[in-house]
Amino acid sequence: MAKAVALIAASALCVLALASLVQCHNEVFTVEGQVYCDTCRVLFETKVSEYIAGADVKLQCRSRVDDSVTLTMTGTTDKDGFYRLSVSGDHEDEICEVTAISSPNPDCNETVPEISTAKVGLSKNSGILSTSRYCNSIGFVKKESLSTCIKVLDDMGFVPQL
Numbered sequence: 001m002a003k004a005v006a007l008i009a010a011s012a013l014c015v016l017a018l019a020s021l022v023q024c025h026n027e028v029f030t031v032e033g034q035v036y037c038d039t040c041r042v043l044f045e046t047k048v049s050e051y052i053a054g055a056d057v058k059l060q061c062r063s064r065v066d067d068s069v070t071l072t073m074t075g076t077t078d079k080d081g082f083y084r085l086s087v088s089g090d091h092e093d094e095i096c097e098v099t100a101i102s103s104p105n106p107d108c109n110e111t112v113p114e115i116s117t118a119k120v121g122l123s124k125n126s127g128i129l130s131t132s133r134y135c136n137s138i139g140f141v142k143k144e145s146l147s148t149c150i151k152v153l154d155d156m157g158f159v160p161q162l
């Protein structure tokens, strides 16, 4: 009898330990992306886009239910324009976005909504097994487009609109 009780107690403990293990096991996602300077003022990357070092980015998640902010993090790009943020916790039912906040380049610090944000899903239930999240590049627009842009866009198949 005592043995049976001990066994039940032990297995109950075991179940509890397992349950807390699962609960405590916090997902950590790595959010990565690049910040570019749209040197052609076309709102997409071209082969003459430049990557901005020292640009500040912000990651923010909002609840789908009441739009409240659930997470805010900031980061800065490295010399190649890459940022990397570690986010813990599963952010299912939230909308998360990375936004380009500021650029140290005075010639390329204009933000436009079309290219300044990228959505990122931070949930294990998104169908992505890896915890790495690669975001679309986000960027700033250069004050004046480079003279090579006409050729670059022509090579990309765009007809000049003059």
Ligand SMILES: *[C@@H]1O[C@H](CO)[C@@H](O)[C@H](O)[C@H]1NC(C)=O
Residues within 6 Å of the ligand: 105, 106, 107, 109, 110, 111
């Ligand atoms: C861009 O940089 C210039 C020069 O430093 C500054 O005057 C301007 O306010 C900046 N613009 C933005 C949007 O930060």
